[in-house]
Amino acid sequence: MPFDDRLNPASAATEKQITDMERKIDELKSKYILFFSGELKLPPEKEREYIEKAVRKLIYGGAKTAKMDMIIQNLASRFSLYNNLWLKKLNELESGAPVIRKKKTIQISPPPKSEKGYREIFLNLNDEDSFERLYEAYRELLPVSGKTDREKDNIIDSMKAKMLTHNLVEARVSIAIHNGKLSIKIKK
Numbered sequence: 001m002p003f004d005d006r007l008n009p010a011s012a013a014t015e016k017q018i019t020d021m022e023r024k025i026d027e028l029k030s031k032y033i034l035f036f037s038g039e040l041k042l043p044p045e046k047e048r049e050y051i052e053k054a055v056r057k058l059i060y061g062g063a064k065t066a067k068m069d070m071i072i073q074n075l076a077s078r079f080s081l082y083n084n085l086w087l088k089k090l091n092e093l094e095s096g097a098p099v100i101r102k103k104k105t106i107q108i109s110p111p112p113k114s115e116k117g118y119r120e121i122f123l124n125l126n127d128e129d130s131f132e133r134l135y136e137a138y139r140e141l142l143p144v145s146g147k148t149d150r151e152k153d154n155i156i157d158s159m160k161a162k163m164l165t166h167n168l169v170e171a172r173v174s175i176a177i178h179n180g181k182l183s184i185k186i187k188k
Contacts, residue, residue, distance in 0.1 A: 011064050011065065011068060014058070014061075014064070014068055014072075015068075015071075017054075017058060018058070018071055018072065018075055021051065021054060021055060021058065021075055021079075022075065024047075024051055024054075025051060025075075025078065025079055025082065027047075028044060028047050028048060028051055028082075029082055031044040031047065032044065032048075032082075032086050036089060043086075043090060048083065048086065051079065052079070052083065055075065055076050055079050058072050058075070058076070059072060059073075059076055118174065118175070118176040118177075119137035119140065119141065119174070119175045119176070120172060120173070120174045120175075121133050121134045121137055121172070121173050121174075121175070122170070122171075122172055122173075123159065123163065123170065123171050123172070123173055124169065124170045125160065125163060125164070125168075125169050125170075126169070131156045131159065131160070134155075134156070134159060134173060134175075135152050135155060135156060137175050138155060138175060138182075141175060141176075141177055141182065142177075142182065159173070159184075162186060163186070166186065168186070171186050171187060172186075172187040173185065173186055173187070174187065
């Protein structure tokens with residue numbers, strides 16, 4: 001008879017802990033977003049430290065199954081990614097590095113530059129319209145290309161993949177024609 005995790009009370013308790021930790025990480029992420037946007041005066045350091053200890057406790061508590069071990073490792077990796085990002089931004093604030101305190105998502109994409117053969121687009125992974133503007137700028141620069149919807153999807157998916165690869169949620173992208181060839185550059 002195969003082993004069923006649901007019959008193991010320790011496993012069920014661990015699953016509940018993991019679910020609670022996922023919720024707490026999401027809440028902490030929201031608080032840090034509010035802090036970095038200027039809505040909160042102090043960073044939620046105590047909550048971050050508490051979650052850091054709880055995640056460490058889950059890791060070293062020893063999972064009873066390979067499945068639980070993998071779930072715990074995924075949770076720990078997710079928290080570690082956020083934690084490193086938050087600590088980096090906090091260090092930048094403490095060192096006096098210039099930081100924009102308002103959300104960039106409020107910015108409206110600047111109008112295309114009047115320079116022929118050059119466009120700059122603000123992309124946001126959470127805003128599909130920004131990718132539509134990217135494709136329109138692309139079509140303006142290469143009007144005779146006759147791109148199909150499939151090619152449009154390939155261009156947009158390719159740009160999203162590049163942003164994800166570079167851990168960018170928001171980016172400025174410049175599209176230009178140099179020596180008859182299309183040049184696309186991502187700027188943070």
